[in-house]
Every structure is written in structure tokens, then in C-alpha cells.
Amino acid sequence: METDQLVLSTKWQGDFVFSAVGQGGHTLTMDAHHGVGHEQGLLPMQALLGALAGCVGMDVIMILRTRLQDIRSIEIVTESEKRRNPPKEFLSIVVTFFVEGDIDADKVLHAIEVSGEKYCPVAHSLKADVRYRLMLNHKEVAVD
């Protein structure tokens, strides 16, 4: 199988704070949860949910790129269930797209499905069951 490499450096900033540096020198700063850390950054598990949302979001933008002028806003809410006892991993994640705009429901739904089934590398890197929902202009569009 042909593969590519991706390398990242993350540095300890004191206490429970770690900062990862990615493309363009942009950073992801993380901290432990309130009571252990001091909310100086995202929780690592929040960063993982954000990575998943960004990944499927970019696929949808790519698939719909000729129709972007018709989309006013996209919010992606990732709701996860995780095990309460260590290792507290994700068991299931529901990714809900809240889209507003003058665009066919079928087209948006198709873009989300293609990302989930074929493309998004973050979704395919996770053990958890990942499901997708679409709310278009405040109405739920049924997923097959």
C-alpha cells in the first residue's frame, strides 16, 4: 500500500499546557480539564472532535465548491459519547451539519455522505461509530 507521512511537533508550556504547531505556523493549544488545568486551551478530546468537524466540513466545501455563493452559513456540531472509565475513548459521534442557504437538500446531503463514506481521513482514523445529520434552514433532512 502506498503511504504518505505527516509529522507534527508539540511542546510542553508548563502545567498541563501543550502547544502543537501546524501548517502556516498556526498553533493548537491544549490544557487539561477545569480543576486539573486552568482552561488555557482546548481539551485534547475537543481538538479531536474539531479535527473531525473540520475534515468533513472541508470535504463538503470541496464537493459543493461551485455552489458556495448559495450557502450563507455552516455550523457543525459534534456530539460524542465516551466511556466514563479509563481509557475514556469515544464510542460514538453524531456530526450534525446546520446549513443555511438557497441550496438543494439532496446536494448537501450527498456531499456529507460522500465525505463520510469515502474521503474524510479523520473519520476513517477513528474506532467510534460516526453518524451524520443535516439540518437545512432549520429542517432536518433525512439521511438514508
Place this chain on the structure above:
Amino acid sequence: METDQLVLSTKWQGDFVFSAVGQGGHTLTMDAHHGVGHEQGLLPMQALLGALAGCVGMDVIMILRTRLQDIRSIEIVTESEKRRNPPKEFLSIVVTFFVEGDIDADKVLHAIEVSGEKYCPVAHSLKADVRYRLMLNHKEVAVD
């Protein structure tokens, strides 16, 4: 099985840029790779590697918390192999801790192993094979 929930919101910022907001209002901004996006944020797959590094890093800090005055620096380099063709998911990840300080190699190695085997929720959420290495004061410490 007892579970907890974790919810996150990620918003489209135009082009391929998405921003997720986590605890303390801190954001993770992501963009597509150069040539598609404009390097306005991390790649989602970089964010995932950062989440993994932050997760194991915080476990190590927690386990070694009574010895932190003896640690001068920690850098965590995550090197991944991912499939070249879609869905381009992670196949394997090597997490190398570069630690400097006056601390026993066995103690740091034990902390990393305990995180990898029992605790880190990000590592346990991934399908990829995750391995750990320790370089303490520029010398490799063998992992069992």
C-alpha cells in the same frame, strides 16, 4: 457501560477555513492544505496528531507531577504513516518524547507506557497502531 458526553461546535469561516471553539473559548482554526486552502490554520490531520500528543503529554505530567521541577523541557514529535489514496487514514503513528531534565529514565518511560496502555482517550479512539519512544537528554531509552 457508563458514558459521558462531549459536545463541540465548529463554524465555517469562508473558503476552506473552519474554527472549533473549546473550553475557555479557545479556538482551533483549520484550513485545507496549501494549493487548495491558504494555510489559514492547521490541517485537520495535524490537529488530530496534536490532540494525541497533548493527551499523552498531559497524562505524563499527571503521573510525574511531584517531579516536575526536575523536568526542563518536553517536546513530543508525532510521526504518522497515512494511506495515500482516499480515505487517507492514519495507519500507524510513532510518538517520540524528547525530554530534558534530571529525572530517572524508568520513571518517564513508565509514565508514557501507563498513558499509552491505560489512559490516553485520544490514543484509544484511533484505529492506527500507536507506538511510543523516549529520548531522555538526547539518548534513546528502550521501550519493552
